[in-house]
Amino acid sequence: MLVETVFRSDDVPAEDRFERWRELMNRSYAPMELRSDHAADFRVHQRLIALGTATVWPGEFQPLVFRRTPKLIRQSDPEVYQLTLVLKGSGRLVLGRQEATCDAYEFHSNDSSRPSETWTGQEQIKIVGVEFPKAQMPLPRGRADQAIGRRMSAREGIGALLAQFLIQLTSDTGQYAPDDAPRLGTVLTDLVAALFAHTLGTDSSLTPEAHRRTLTLRIQAFIQQHLHEPDLNPRSIATAHHISLSHLHRLFRDEDTTVTSWIRRQRLERARHNLADPALRTAPIHSIAARWGFTHQSDFSRAFRTAYGLPPNAYRHQATRPTA
Template sequence: MTTAVLDESLFRTWDLPVADRFEAWTERLGRTHAPMDLDSDRAADYRGIQRLIHLGDITVWPATFDHLVFRRTPRLVRSSDPEVYHLSLLRRGEGAASWGRQQLAYRIDDFHTNSSSRSWEIHTGADPVTVIGLELPRALVALPGRQTDRIIGSRVSSREGIGALLAQFLVQLVSDTGPYRPSDGPRLGTVVADLVTAVFAQALEAEQGLPPETRSRTLVLSVKAFIRRHLADPELTPAGIAAAHHISRSYLYRLFQAEGTTVVSYIREQRLAGARRELADPALRTLPIHAVAARWGFPRAAEFARAFRTAYGIPPSELRARECGPPARR
């Protein structure tokens, strides 16, 4: 006899045809939180896995997925707002979010808060991320909306206080839902709602200002995400990057100096890494090397060849032959 368990479902993009994966992932996340515009440099063969665990009106969703850009635009907010708070417990990877001029870097094992009623943009890092997401109707938070809205978009520690209790509860829940029955779902949801309310209440008493070093790290993540989105533009320059972030070029240079590199070096490294991935992809074996170079912001083939050899010790053609084998005979 099968034992009844919590209402839970599993979605994996690799169960679908390659061409359908990213669109299906976009639709899945749109139903999970709220409609969003999604983009990814891995969209051609997107890899993502998500479990949905329903606890009454609350949803918990552990997930691991490739690089992703989430955009909740003012138009989408106006057209569809389920009025939910979102919390993400980042377990692996990196990311950053922006709400106009407000920006925040995502840190592992901290909660990051959001709302379907606000427009925002989130960028994850180049490597896959693992999160435990939580969707909670605003009406279930037993605090005045004006107060909770003050901390939406902020970061809440999961290493101390009530945030640690909430994190422990969620980690334990997603690791094994077997002991729970369907009737336990709403009761567990009540526990989650009470913990989130307590977390918000505690956060409202905390210092809201971020130290300068934290703001700097957040800005660096935002700048790096901007650079990765514009790598194909051969006109990508430090001056344009600084202007897009409302900072001076000298301050931009200092930010990257603190990272042990330069803006120009970071751009080149990211472009070369992208080109290397495509040259090693058998599916792109027939795409000319100069076309790969142009896709990654190297309009001059000779310059690309020199930079590639300097970075990897071999010419692009040799890397492709080694990774993909000789061209097919006709």
């Protein structure tokens, strides 16, 4: 499981909540001023997830104002970029002379070295924040700085891919081992760099390694979205991404697998989850297999037994039987 620090306002006396949370924020991030009309009984639930040098912090809290002043910057500047995915609510950022609004399923970006002020809306806000050292950004510093404060969508393209990564990561950190943290941090910074580059209109400034990892993630997300299509195959995937078949195979060879094996594993995992779902107990096994692109039940049964050590019907019986 990844290392997490959790803060729940319900665990703290009402009169101490806001101050305790403010102290946590200032220890964990660049020092800032915080104020809220709800400070007397502040409601917040926040987690800090360490990913090597990067930090991800899903949180939900009441309306708030964040201020990073020139004086605070002179006192301490950790030299980090910050990116926030808004899942519920809205916000407004003033960065020098630059001003931007941010609604649900948009990103707003910030820089610890620049004075800023951020207001959340009048309702409870839910976000996933990201913070990592500027030195880790696989983009030239000048290019990355140009993307700060610009409006970025989380509904399509690279933004949607990054949002999907953050939501999946924060929804269940128990599926990852502590040793996965630095690797996940690298994937995260590559995706943020790709989003910045896309926002600026080019990805030519990405390092080759960051470009490769981002392209691989984009292809894997495409496969996940099309698993139900029986004719999904390496050639159709390569065509959809405007790359050669040999390039596609090289990308997956770098991941120590093949395209076909990766597709099969994802399909088997989806089918396994369906077989373990009590709500689908009466669904015929062949229909579940077909739902995930297996056109022949015998092929599905053989592949399932090889992967999980049991035939599909025995696995379903074991997974859905009542327990004491």
